[in-house]
Amino acid sequence: MTATTQRAFQRLALLGKVNHEATRTTLMTLERELKAAGVHVIIEERTAKQLINSDSPTFSLDDLGQAADLAVVVGGDGNMLGAARVLCENDIAVIGVNRGNLGFLTDLDPDHVVEQLLAVLEGDYLSEQRFLLQAEVIRDGQRRDVGRAINEVVLHSDKVAHMIEFEVYVDHDFVYSQRSDGLIVSTPTGSTAYSLSGGGPIMMPNLNAISLVPMFPHTLSSRPIVVDANCTLHLRPAPDNGPLQISCDGHRRMDVLPKDEVLIHKYPHTLRLIHPKDHSYFRVLRNKLGWGSRLF
Numbered sequence: 001m002t003a004t005t006q007r008a009f010q011r012l013a014l015l016g017k018v019n020h021e022a023t024r025t026t027l028m029t030l031e032r033e034l035k036a037a038g039v040h041v042i043i044e045e046r047t048a049k050q051l052i053n054s055d056s057p058t059f060s061l062d063d064l065g066q067a068a069d070l071a072v073v074v075g076g077d078g079n080m081l082g083a084a085r086v087l088c089e090n091d092i093a094v095i096g097v098n099r100g101n102l103g104f105l106t107d108l109d110p111d112h113v114v115e116q117l118l119a120v121l122e123g124d125y126l127s128e129q130r131f132l133l134q135a136e137v138i139r140d141g142q143r144r145d146v147g148r149a150i151n152e153v154v155l156h157s158d159k160v161a162h163m164i165e166f167e168v169y170v171d172h173d174f175v176y177s178q179r180s181d182g183l184i185v186s187t188p189t190g191s192t193a194y195s196l197s198g199g200g201p202i203m204m205p206n207l208n209a210i211s212l213v214p215m216f217p218h219t220l221s222s223r224p225i226v227v228d229a230n231c232t233l234h235l236r237p238a239p240d241n242g243p244l245q246i247s248c249d250g251h252r253r254m255d256v257l258p259k260d261e262v263l264i265h266k267y268p269h270t271l272r273l274i275h276p277k278d279h280s281y282f283r284v285l286r287n288k289l290g291w292g293s294r295l296f
Helices: 021-036 061-067 077-090 113-121 281-289
Strands: 011-016 040-044 070-075 093-098 125-139 142-149 152-157 164-170 173-180 182-186 209-215 225-228 233-237 244-248 252-256 261-276
Touching: 011 021, 011 061, 021 040, 021 070, 021 113, 040 061, 061 077, 070 077, 070 113, 077 093, 077 261, 093 113, 113 261, 125 152, 125 244, 125 252, 142 152, 142 244, 142 252, 152 164, 164 182, 173 182, 173 209
Parallel strands: 011 040, 011 070, 070 093, 093 261
Antiparallel strands: 125 142, 125 261, 152 182, 152 244, 164 173, 164 233, 182 209, 209 225, 233 261, 244 252
16 A cells, blocks of 8 residues: 555645735645645635636635535635535544634644645544534514525624624524624634633533624623534514615625524535544643633
């Protein structure tokens, strides 16, 4: 048996931030070094336009999951989110190279990426499943629109800093009515994103839980709440609200009319996220959030 057939991942896809020089450099280095190591490399078609003299096969983002075993996303967490929402449909493994800012999801070091990635290909890695949320806008008893999110689903006004009123149900159990600027419904993955800036809890990624974080609530007793991720959330806007919106990962936006209902629940497909063997979630938190180091 050859070294290639022994690898944990046989076919590797490269994709990254468009029109970003540091990303382009990392992608070119990865393509050259991986092919020299005998790895079968393919390139996402938009990414391929950035690479000079690349002769690797190209595929659309929608088709990558059928052509590769592992996708390497070079960029920031936003690039990872955009790619992962599509790639999770085909259960392709995904790993990120941090060419952004915070990098909670993209944890490969661009200065040592070839060494780290070759170790992953040889089976020296950690794997975890991250669940997504699906949001549905129900109008007159019919599903009008649908979106999915890895980080969070947010109900908010279509105006800036505008208070709205709505009711929240877990399954069909009434939780509370809310007067606030909106509501952040977050996965554990998203607990270090928008939810964190809104005062929500940090949740370990393997928790089967969803947090509900009010945005600037008009009551001092309002607090974030964590619920089981297997439930269905029902958000019902008050009839006298103006037009509202549902935002999925800050990307997909859906209009919500006063008599609409919003359903939020787990998406059937999960994201298979790959990390280097020495990955530590708490080390990432310490580094990114500036937490104190060990005293002794």
